[in-house]
Amino acid sequence: GAGKTTLVPLHLLERGPPGRIILLEPRRLAARASAFRMASLLGEEPGGTVGYRMRLDTKVSAKTRIEVVTEGVFARMALEDPELAGISTVIFDEFHERSLDADFGLALALDIRAGLREDLNILVMSATLDVARIAALLGDAPVIESKGRAYPVEIRYQARPPQARIEDSVADAVRAMLATEEGSILAFLPGQAEIRRTAERLEGRVGDDTDIAPLYGNLTRAEQDAAIKPAPAGRRKVVLATSIAETSITIDGVTIVIDSGLQRQPAYEPATGITRLETVKVSRAAADQRAGRAGRTAP
The missing domain is CATH 3.40.50.300 (P-loop containing nucleotide triphosphate hydrolases)
Structure with missing residues (x-):
């Protein structure tokens, strides 16, 4: 920040x-x-x-x-x-x-x-x-530090049963947070398919004042811009995003981050010469970045 x-x-x-x-x-x-x-x-x-x-x-x-x-x-x-x-x-x-x-x-x-x-x-x-x-x-380059502007963020952990689908767990967490907390939500999921399935599970099961907005790389520029815009006055927003929203952007009004703890990244297989996508746990640095999205504009 x-x-x-x-x-x-x-x-x-x-x-x-x-x-x-x-x-x-x-x-x-x-x-x-x-x-x-x-x-x-x-x-x-x-x-x-x-x-x-x-x-x-x-x-x-x-x-x-x-x-x-x-x-x-x-x-x-x-x-x-x-x-x-x-x-x-x-x-x-x-x-x-x-x-x-x-x-x-x-x-x-x-x-x-x-x-x-x-x-x-x-x-x-x-x-x-x-x-x-x-x-x-960099040859012992000088280091400049800035404390920035980071509001306090409370971290809560919610166990996910091993057999539960990630979209079910995230959708449940989104509904629970909408019912008990104020502000908009940014939820991190590993990929486009999980975002689509989570949105389907939330459709019709959130308040009339809540908008569901996907955010991933294959969306058009207009769709991405709409997702990162703040919610209109009197409304809330749930942004379902890949790690594309992890850094460098601030979505005004977001005070809750729900992190699946997963991301999708390319993995090269030397035996076949093929690069494939695999779902892995995020790094600690990435988890810290994601949590920080909740404290950009308010506690």
Whole structure:
């Protein structure tokens, strides 16, 4: 809740070295949302001073000074222009999520700085990162800490019978929280199928003042934007999301997070050469990030 994603690039734009700033985000939703937020703080629309670049969706112009990109896009930028000409700073946001593209991008940036661009600034940001190890990797880089703005969050554990389907357990928890607590709910499920089945179990079994909103990567931009908008006055919202909502976005009005503790991630099988999706438990860092979504705007 420190505002790293949106305030640090704007601060560097005003007081940092001349040149473009590249901000890497692990997800397209976070990249687009952060670009819109920074542009709004400047009184502009994306594509002006702040733009974004991702697969199948780009808004940049000759005026763009801050460019928010997904991690794979940055790797291509570095390979096509090994000097990163005109770029003064590269920011790796939410680095604790650790993807192949993010690690490869950091390796490329470090290589470019060592061989071609001693003036290239590299900044790694995260709320839950093992700071000592990454600082050592960056040549004992200085560490800046911010307490941010995090409201207290009460953690409750609810056992799930081993034979129970995850969508049944999450739907039961959602109904229980709607009956006993105030505010909107953000529920984390491993994938699109579980989100669809949970929504079916909630259909007609929540109050008339409650909207059910799915949030996952395959939705259209309009559907994703509708999910992260705050609920209208007098209404509540239940957002059923994958780990896409884990970092870098704030859904106003959410004071309850229900975490299934699961996520779906790709796993490469060397024997077959095939990458398949598997459902695994989330890491402690991810669980902390998810819980923190409940304390972004209120206890």
